Amino acid sequence: MNKHRDIDFFNSPAAAREWQAQEAAAQAARDGRAPADAREASYRHVHAALRADDAIGLPADFAERLAASAGPVPTAITAPETGLEKQLTRLLLAALVIAGLAFAMFEGGSWFQADPAAWSVAGNPWVLALLACLGASQGAELLRRRMG
């Protein structure tokens, strides 16, 4: 978008001086002081011209009409889920569930026969830790939505 090279003010004293004059002119205008020299006076005209065109061409009731037509402001809870990221997340989740089910269907029997104790939720601390993590994560999200 921007093909311009930035100006290196440190290595260009002439550009640095000109920049100072531009800034001094704007500051002098804000302070109501007379410009120090002819160069500053020129920049002061530039500053004044840039500030002059401040008319806003919107109807007087623009804000009220827009707010009325837009309706209630969506919050984190009521906003419709949109966006590529969310669609991809859902797709990925669905693929994982399908793959997991397929894998369990073909391999689950042999796993269960190999170690039935591994399927006991109460007897496996890793499963309990996983459930605790999931619970904490979901709880925090619920809390954030209610507060936000």
Place this chain on the structure above:
Amino acid sequence: MTDDRNLVDAALANAPGAFARLVREYQGLCWHIIQRMVRNPEDTRELCQDTFLKVHQNLHQYRYESALKSWIGRVAYTVALRHLERKRIALVDPHIGDDEDFSLLDTIGDGFDLEASCADEEMSTHLHAAIDALPPLPRTVLTLYHLDELSIPEIAQVTGLASGTIKSHLFRTRLKLRETLETRLGVMP
């Protein structure tokens, strides 16, 4: 920032009149950004409406990491940018380069008294014509800096450009306007 938070919280709570108050507060900034970019009042009105509808839909995603004016300004800038891209309008003048910056510095004199040489009205006419002729991006950066009094870091948040790039745009464009003014009034060699 506290005012921003109060305003956003009230709008998200759907307090009566809160969203309209938010629009009123920032419609001027929105108009300045879009009008300087597209230079068409009809399009600007429509794009201002699009901007605030986007703000309405996405306000719950505002995280108070920047000032609300920078966040809304960014939405307005992006809406205007998309419009210019659709119309294939260039944002900057591709012919301006570093060499020109320094040739201007060499040729513009330091001691010319503009006040003595012409009336304010004449200068103003020349300057407004020159500002109108600027490409959209430098014109918008100048407006944000001089009219809306945004700082360079705030303009960086609105436009997504680096601070050094914004400073360079300000420098080049003001120098060019000074040159235009003095050339038109017969100062330049």
